Amino acid sequence: MKNLSQKVLIVDDEKANRKILKELLQDEATIIFAKNGAQAVELARKHLPDLMLLDVIMPDRSGFEVIEEIKSDKKTMNISVIFVTGLANSDDEERGFDLGGCDYIYKPFKANIVIARVMMHLELIKQRKMLNEVAHLDALTGISNRRRMDIVLADELAANKRDHKKLAVALIDVDYFKHYNDHYGHGAGDAALKKVATSFREVLQRPRDFVARYGGEEFLIILPDSNIEGTQLIINNVMKALAEKAIKHEYSLASEFLTISIGAVIVESDQSITPADVLAKADKLLYQAKENGRNQLVIESL
Known part of the structure; x- marks a missing residue:
């Protein structure tokens, strides 16, 4: 055949x-x-x-x-x-x-x-x-790992500059996940992270949309050719997809269900910046989302 x-x-x-x-x-x-x-x-x-x-x-x-x-x-x-x-x-x-x-x-x-x-x-x-493929996959969730993320982020930043587009990079943290693991056990925590990853895959349908496990309970999404409005729509759909799974989290201060906080940065095509610059900015915005009460998105242009 x-x-x-x-x-x-x-x-x-x-x-x-x-x-x-x-x-x-x-x-x-x-x-x-x-x-x-x-x-x-x-x-x-x-x-x-x-x-x-x-x-x-x-x-x-x-x-x-x-x-x-x-x-x-x-x-x-x-x-x-x-x-x-x-x-x-x-x-x-x-x-x-x-x-x-x-x-x-x-x-x-x-x-x-x-x-x-x-x-x-x-x-x-x-x-x-x-x-x-195995070397670039996260063993627990089945999505890309940090090694693959480093490659894709560098490539997409270069493509964004070349194609004169806008690029969104979002750093995501599962809210109060330590409390989740402490009270429900690490087995339940692993199962929850798999469901979070599934929520991302359900929403990110464009060919170059990318998600990776950044480490622990943190994830990173890369959205090529995406402005603030488009990024807000996609991230809100991700949060909605996770909410529909109704993963009980009685020990969260943000909600009775498992939620996520997101810091997203929009990169303009005329900016000469490194992946480290983008990640630092996204991390700063994620911190703001947590300080504001979690279970929300903070988004800015770089």
Whole structure:
């Protein structure tokens, strides 16, 4: 059965070679074609294939030049590259591996070898992605962890500046959570944090909306392309979703149910600021929300 989740970009200037490789691999992955180096780079950036079968010798530029461009671009640098060549040259092999290639396939093609090597690398890529996902997930709640948050926040700040948009970053704390743990037990506390995380996931539906567990009972939400009004609406919906779960908290001074306090900052696109600046401001606003009685949002532009 065809695995549509994995993509292979075949780069070869010879139509016959592209046809052979397609026939061998079309049942194993989604196949994309490029007939020269320039097209290879363009399609790699557009489709972000898992694996590239890259001809070494092409008219416009060599496979070595293509992989140098692929590996120097942050967007495409993680694409695995198998070189395809008709020349068995140890110096070329060494150069290819030094540039970041993961394997070589030689012409004329031997069907079993091509399939075996491609399938081996696709499986390795699949496993690597799974490990990477696990490494960036919070084990308790199943949402992103602090490590992933650091990456996303830096990327979104850069994108916000480039795209001339507004970006919202909200730091969230579960109100009187120590009291909750002390009276209901840590098992109940863990269950409550899972429900809080679920509330976020129910509301944050846009493709780039992001939530992570910041640490302990703190969470962080990133809302690209969001102004004060839009952010207020989304955060109010998050608070409503949590309220509807009616998690009993008899030891809270804010409500009879579990609630959250939020400090949210709006970042303008013309501001040159660091993630640390944003987090410090959000933390200050969160403190204000707590000082004001909790179970509320305090939001300001940076």
